Amino acid sequence: MFESSLKQLGDALRAKKISSVELTQLYLDRIATHNPELNAYVTLNPEMSLAQARTADERLAAGSAEALTGIPVAQKDIFCAKGWLTTCGSKMLHNFVSPYDAHVISQFNNAGAINLGKTNMDEFAMGSSNETSYYGAVKNPWDKTRVPGGSSGGTASAVAARLCAAATGTDTGGSIRQPAALCGISGLKPTYGVCSRYGMIAFASSLDQAGPMGRSAEDLALLLNTMAGFDERDSTSLQRDKEDYARDLNKPLNGLRIGLPKEFFAEGLGSDVAKAVEAAIAEYKKLGATVVDISLPNTRLSIPVYYVLAPAEASSNLSRFDGVRYGYRAPDYTDLADMYEQSRSQGFGAEVKRRIMIGTYVLSHGYYDAYYIQAQKIRRLIAQDFVEAYKHCDVIMGPTSPSTAFKLGEKGDDPVQMYLSDIYTIAVNLAGLPGMSIPCGFGENDMPVGLQIIGNYFDEARMLNVAHQYQLATDWHSRAPQL
Ligand code: GLN
Numbered sequence: 001m002f003e004s005s006l007k008q009l010g011d012a013l014r015a016k017k018i019s020s021v022e023l024t025q026l027y028l029d030r031i032a033t034h035n036p037e038l039n040a041y042v043t044l045n046p047e048m049s050l051a052q053a054r055t056a057d058e059r060l061a062a063g064s065a066e067a068l069t070g071i072p073v074a075q076k077d078i079f080c081a082k083g084w085l086t087t088c089g090s091k092m093l094h095n096f097v098s099p100y101d102a103h104v105i106s107q108f109n110n111a112g113a114i115n116l117g118k119t120n121m122d123e124f125a126m127g128s129s130n131e132t133s134y135y136g137a138v139k140n141p142w143d144k145t146r147v148p149g150g151s152s153g154g155t156a157s158a159v160a161a162r163l164c165a166a167a168t169g170t171d172t173g174g175s176i177r178q179p180a181a182l183c184g185i186s187g188l189k190p191t192y193g194v195c196s197r198y199g200m201i202a203f204a205s206s207l208d209q210a211g212p213m214g215r216s217a218e219d220l221a222l223l224l225n226t227m228a229g230f231d232e233r234d235s236t237s238l239q240r241d242k243e244d245y246a247r248d249l250n251k252p253l254n255g256l257r258i259g260l261p262k263e264f265f266a267e268g269l270g271s272d273v274a275k276a277v278e279a280a281i282a283e284y285k286k287l288g289a290t291v292v293d294i295s296l297p298n299t300r301l302s303i304p305v306y307y308v309l310a311p312a313e314a315s316s317n318l319s320r321f322d323g324v325r326y327g328y329r330a331p332d333y334t335d336l337a338d339m340y341e342q343s344r345s346q347g348f349g350a351e352v353k354r355r356i357m358i359g360t361y362v363l364s365h366g367y368y369d370a371y372y373i374q375a376q377k378i379r380r381l382i383a384q385d386f387v388e389a390y391k392h393c394d395v396i397m398g399p400t401s402p403s404t405a406f407k408l409g410e411k412g413d414d415p416v417q418m419y420l421s422d423i424y425t426i427a428v429n430l431a432g433l434p435g436m437s438i439p440c441g442f443g444e445n446d447m448p449v450g451l452q453i454i455g456n457y458f459d460e461a462r463m464l465n466v467a468h469q470y471q472l473a474t475d476w477h478s479r480a481p482q483l
Contacts (some may be wrong), residue, residue: 002162006219008167013060013070013200020053024114027072031163032371034483040158042077042135043085056112059112064398065303067222069112071132074164076155077118078125080199081105088201089123089133092347093327102199103231104210111226116164120154120290123349125175125203127151128421132351137408141481142447146405155213156183160481164389166214166223170209173306174425177437180213181400181450184439187213188220191457192432193238196231204313207429216477217467248465254288259393270403272443277399280440280451287469292393296385301378302427303419306374308362313357390456395466400437400450434460438467439476
């Protein structure tokens with residue numbers, strides 16, 4: 001059961017080979033065995049999960065099941081889910097039980113999926129290793145002395161360790177793709193605006209996007225079918241016709257033009273990662289694709305631009321955590337101003353404070369033009385590079401992250417080294433494009449390597465096709481860690 005695809009699980013449920021209650025219990029038992037070591041989940045609520053499973057079984061019996069009905073899906077703890085503790089990895093929200101569902105959560109609920117639990121994450125999604133979580137680091141199931149990546153590290157670890165059938169993540173600068181790469185799973189960040197951000201705790205609103213993480217591209221297509229959709233409660237949600245993201249999975253790749261940006265294969269890329277990515281490109285050529293050399297000259301500026309814009313937006317978004325409206329309030333204070341100050345000083349961790357300070361600085365009078373406006377201009381140039389590139393190719397490929405999973409604690413005291421983890425992913429968020437990562441081999445220390453596939457706007461179905469054809473021809477995605 002733990003190796004079945006979502007489609008196989010759906011078929012088994014509909015054929016009554018297993019009930020949703022049994023399947024959910026199987027996963028809960030497996031979580032009970034392995035989670036104490038991996039720390040992938042921060043909140044479990046078996047009672048609520050099993051109640052949902054009973055309802056799903058009724059729906060299965062009534063013959064009104066959809067693709068995901070009865071299937072246990074883990075949710076990143078950034079998504080508000082009614083009646084569930086929703087902490088966003090922070091002490092600030094240690095006691096916040098959400099009174100409502102995020103749009104993504106209600107889409108899963110409507111489909112009859114089971115919320116299996118909330119997964120660990122970097123605090124407010126700021127990080128690349130999951131080490132900034134107030135609830136402790138998550139371990140990579142391939143090597144428990146290494147990080148799973150971040151910020152969706154709990155999700156990536158849970159999917160890789162088969163502690164859920166599939167799960168959600170969010171990606172502001174790489175948080176779906178980089179942990180997917182480091183844990184040897186598949187993950188997709190859709191075009192900005194495809195999934196509603198309503199009820200998804202905001203980090204940098206112009207970059208944040210929810211997406212599916214799972215064991216194969218085929219699974220991701222089913223998940224995205226459920227997650228995507230217009231929602232009037234998010235002003236940046238896009239009103240588009242409903243799509244079936246699985247519609248092109250089986251198209252052959254003859255004639256596919258793959259753009260290889262020279263900037264993605266330059267200095268800084270680990271030779272083990274380069275080797276695995278090059279082997280994947282060779283496989284694509286066998287599948288009928290051709291390769292085009294392209295250049296994305298402004299992407300070298302994407303990390304500095306991101307670390308102006310994302311903190312700017314975060315400093316504004318996080319001002320709502322003041323000890324009054326949500327979550328943590330300092331026990332002792334002298335007056336209102338002191339209560340704000342104490343609550344925020346005690347409730348936020350170091351990385352979050354660093355971002356709030358940077359963001360406040362770049363937005364302040366006198367620096368706004370020099371930093372924030374300048375970064376916005378370069379953001380446009382970065383997006384323009386992709387527009388130019390897509391005149392010559394259909395998809396862009398390269399590494400997801402410059403190295404495989406690093407050791408826990410290795411980059412903890414060097415934020416800039418940590419930020420470099422996202423050097424190949426951030427430009428995609430700045431441009432609002434869809435991007436995904438799929439496993440393409442193993443590098444140093446037998447740790448997984450991710451291949452990044454970047455599509456043009458709204459090209460998710462084609463990207464999933466490109467990924468699926470590779471997964472039909474190779475078996476990297478079905479390798480599982482020995483726990
Ligand atoms: N690692 C990046 C950061 O720390 C991206 C995080 C994300 O995508 N949420 O901001």
